[in-house]
Amino acid sequence: MVDLPDKKTDFIDWYLAVVEAAGVTDKRYPVKGMNVWTPYGFRARRNLDRIMIREIEATGSDAVEFPTLIPETEFQKEKEHIKGFDAEVYWVTKGGATSLDVNLVLRPTSETAMYPIFALWVRSHQDLPMNVYQIVNTFRYETKTTRPFIRVREIHFFEEHTCQVDEATAGERVASNLRAWGQMAAALALPYVAIRRPEWDKFAGAFYTVALDVPVGGARTLQLGSVHHYRENFSRPYGIQYEAADGSTRYVHQTTFGLSERLVGAVLAIHGDAKGAVFPREMAPYEVVVVPIPSAAAGDLPQRTATEVADRLTRHGLRVKLDDGPDRPGAKYYHWETVGVPVRIEVGAREAAARTVTAVDRTGTKSTLALDQLEALTDSALANFDRAISDRAQREFRASFSLAHTLDELRDSTTVRQLGWCGQEECGHQIETAIGGALLGTPEGDPPLEAPLPSACVACGRHDGVRWALAGRPM
């Protein structure tokens, strides 16, 4: 293990060092914001995809895939949307040496690719709801500093797009997406808070946006994903209409749900520690690494037993790495800890003779496993590990919020702040200036901290319409 910067005091440097140490990406690709996925990193990403696919399909959503290029003429149809993305799209203006009649954009997101086709697919109320998703790469010309997984120009993007009969049904789809997200977050052992963004910070073209945020130390927050209700904002310009049961023609109400590889970054940021990366078992490239401990006296017994352990656990359905390379065992321990493997199984000569092995999880919990119950004991070691990192993340999450009662208190915030807000934009901006960050919005459901609702807005002191809001510094 190389010495990592301190996670608490030098979070960004620590994050970059952990990403490097974890061996999941190669940042040397010579285009800003475009990173290479290594074999190890790609395993993590594929596992993330698997979780997303499982949970979204459980809610009745089907996979589709739309093209990467969108004609400028379609892209321009929804005015707010184009305004939001105009500055950060890549343009394709030539085919070979020939200038194109209609320029094409590399999708920054797929509304404008999908919706002209949705208009053809949706004819009757019988076609609704229509829930489809795709996992594709999208492109945004970020001008700010890019960071591996967190701010990139080529985004590995999960996007669900749905068409519903009316506003209320679309609202139910938003709720369904939030429940599906809850399952995904549980699989990744990630805590989060769902926050309805203020008007000035919602998705371009949305009626409202619910963002999924997690605090990452200090007042910093990381947005993990978002769910949007579009009402008829896109169905009108794109003409997505259906014939209702009563014979009338209506526009669909739409929703979208977006996630990305940023979840890999979030997992590294939230679970990682002073020793390196920590992967929850569902995302872990390998759930178990098996390390034989050679000994001249014992011949090939440790090696043979390690192979047996790896084979049995693989047949049991686990992702297993047998590390029988030439390094010394201690060097292997450090390596696999740095890259975040949940459970290591050590096979020594004395133990192998007694038909036991030692399991050590990434949090340091050690146990002896009898080989005749290897599969069951390994499963429970993995389950205990996931519970341990989830509990640790939850504890840090709860400690990441504090109440604020005045604008002054916001200035030196060392946590995300929970405060009373009247809902006026003017007050929101004052709050943002005070904290040097953003008014994240109003929590959906219970706020992180239990406290009596304040009677006055932290900015203007008004009493009408005061509700809980959260403010922080998005990274």
Added chain:
RNA sequence: GGGACUGUGGGGUAGCUUGGUCCAUCCUUCGGGGUUCGGGACUCCGAGACGCCAGUUCAAAUCUGGCCAGUCCCA
């Protein structure tokens, strides 16, 4: 959008101010041999770099310009 800074083997660095001591330092890494192996082994042999393109100069890692890449600060 405005400004500042940085770029040396695969990774991290010394050298740059004051051009020559540099066919470039050290750590790590990688390949091969041997002895080892219950928490980063030792040893021997070997591999690997001045971002790119111009310019100044007898001489450029070092100075100048452009480009590319990256970082930070401000709007």
